[in-house]
C-alpha cells in the first residue's frame with residue numbers, strides 16, 4: 494500500500510484541520526497518510542526526512558504568514574538541503590495546501606513557494622484539478638468545494654474564528670479532494686514504474 498506524507502506547520506490549528514482533511518482523502522483513496530506536524534522551534538528534521546524518504550508522495554501544508562510560508566515551515570525547507578543533495582525526494586509526487594485569514598491574503602505566493610521548493614527537489618507537482626467552486630451564488634459560496642478557485646494547490650480561509658468553525662466545509666472538502674487526487678496519482682505513477690521496469 495502506498496504512503497503519502499503530509500508535512501505541515503500550524504500555529505493556531507487551522508492548517509491542522511486541512512491536514513486532517515487531506516489525510517482523510519488519502520485514506521479514502523486507499524493510501525496510508527503519515528501526518529508530520531512541524532513544531533514551532535523545531536531544528537532536527539531527521540525523523541521527518543526518514544519518513545518522507547519512505548513515502549510515495551508528499552503533500553506540504555503551511556499557513557500563510559506575511560504573504561508566504563510560516564517560519565517553522567521555512568526552517569524545514571532550509572534544512573532539506575541534505576535530502577536535496579542526495580536527490581532523496583526526486584520523482585516523488587508532490588502537492589500543497591495553505592490557509593490564510595483573508596480571502597486572498599496573498600496566499601498564492603505560499604503555494605508558489607512550495608511548488609518551487611518541490612521542483613528544486615525534482616518532485617512531480619499535482620494541482621487541485623478542480624474547477625472553481627460556484628461563486629455565482631454568494632450565499633452558498635463559503636460551502637462550495639474549491640470556492641477560492643485555486644488550481645496550484647488547495648486553499649482555505651480561516652478568518653479569526655476557532656479551528657472548530659473555520660476553515661469551513663467547502664475548504665475542508667477541497668483539502669480532502671487533494672488527498673484523494675494525490676493518492677490516486679501516486680498509485681498510477683507506481684503502477685507505471687512497475688510496467689516500465
Ligand SMILES: Cc1cc2nc3c(=O)[nH]c(=O)nc-3n(C[C@H](O)[C@H](O)[C@H](O)COP(=O)(O)O)c2cc1C
Pocket residue numbers: 502503504505506507508509556557558559560561592593594595596597598599600650651652653
Ligand atoms: C504572523 C502571522 C502572519 C499572517 N499573515 C497573513 C497574511 O499575509 N495573509 C492573510 O490572509 N492572513 C495572514 N495571517 C492569518 C493566518 O493565515 C490565519 O490566521 C491562518 O488561519 C493561520 O493558520 P494556523 O492556525 O494553522 O496557524 C497571519 C497570521 C499570523 C499569525
